[in-house]
Amino acid sequence: MTNLAQLAVPEGVRQQVHRRWPAVGPAWSAVVVDELHELLAEHHATHPQVMPARYGLVVSADTPTGPLVFRSTPDPDGGHQATVSRALAKLGVSPRLHQVRTTDIGIWTVMDRVTPGIPLGDLTEPPTPGAIVEMLQPLADQPAPDADLPSIFHWLRGRLTDDHLNDLPRGRSVAPLPERSQAIILLDELAQSHIPSLCHGDASPWNILTKHRDHLSLIDPRGTSGELAYDVAIAVSKLDTNTFQSAIAFLSKELRVDLDRIYSWVSVAKAARV
Incomplete structure (x- = not known):
């Protein structure tokens, strides 16, 4: 379990993001945790836990409506990914999408957590x-x-x-x-x-x-x-x-x-x- 004060972008993810998107990666890394805190507060989320990822910050947390996954990426195609995620969710083959938030240097999606969720x-x-x-x-x-x-x-x-x-x-x-x-x-x-x-x-x-x-x-x-x-x-x-x-x-x-x-x-x- 991760304490709110201990939330951070894993070093491996940070390096991957900076290597793949050098123009926006460092700026994303600098603000993404603050953005996460805002979203966690907005959804009254507790017990956040950083999840494995390659090119973004992915955090699961408990909320009054059930467990959610908060995901941020600076990928320029993040908006397109959200569009497809929404379409797949409507068909019932992907988790229900609760929120999409676009920032100057990235995009957040908030969705139901799949349990047990083993890949x-x-x-x-x-x-x-x-x-x-x-x-x-x-x-x-x-x-x-x-x-x-x-x-x-x-x-x-x-x-x-x-x-x-x-x-x-x-x-x-x-x-x-x-x-x-x-x-x-x-x-x-x-x-x-x-x-x-x-x-x-x-x-x-x-x-x-x-x-x-x-x-x-x-x-x-x-x-x-x-x-x-x-x-x-x-x-x-x-x-x-x-x-x-x-x-x-x-x-x-x-x-x-x-x-x-x-x-x-x-x-x-x-x-x-x-």
């Missing part, structure tokens, strides 16, 4: 493929919630063409140029029949939380338009090789998403080091 990446026994279907099914045939959302295609192309990409998974390096070039060809082919739709954009095991054994919740969307096939690809791409092919075939059938399209997205995401 899929920390589970010793994965959920059934049916639970992933239940989580993603409501996204099928949903339009993009805002026509101004950036596209997942643009974001991935930027990663595939960046020879000095520094936002990489731990232990990974930039993919070789031939692999990235082939992925760009696949991306162009996918774009030919793409219809911008509601998309979480980052349905990795660390952004899928458990409500109970077979009921899952999505958090921290990318803030782009995209398509369901991409979310399926990301959701299964981290599975071990023994379950990958059977899971991808099951999700393709149950969600009525073209199997070859999912495999193409898996290849693009791998080359882009998603």
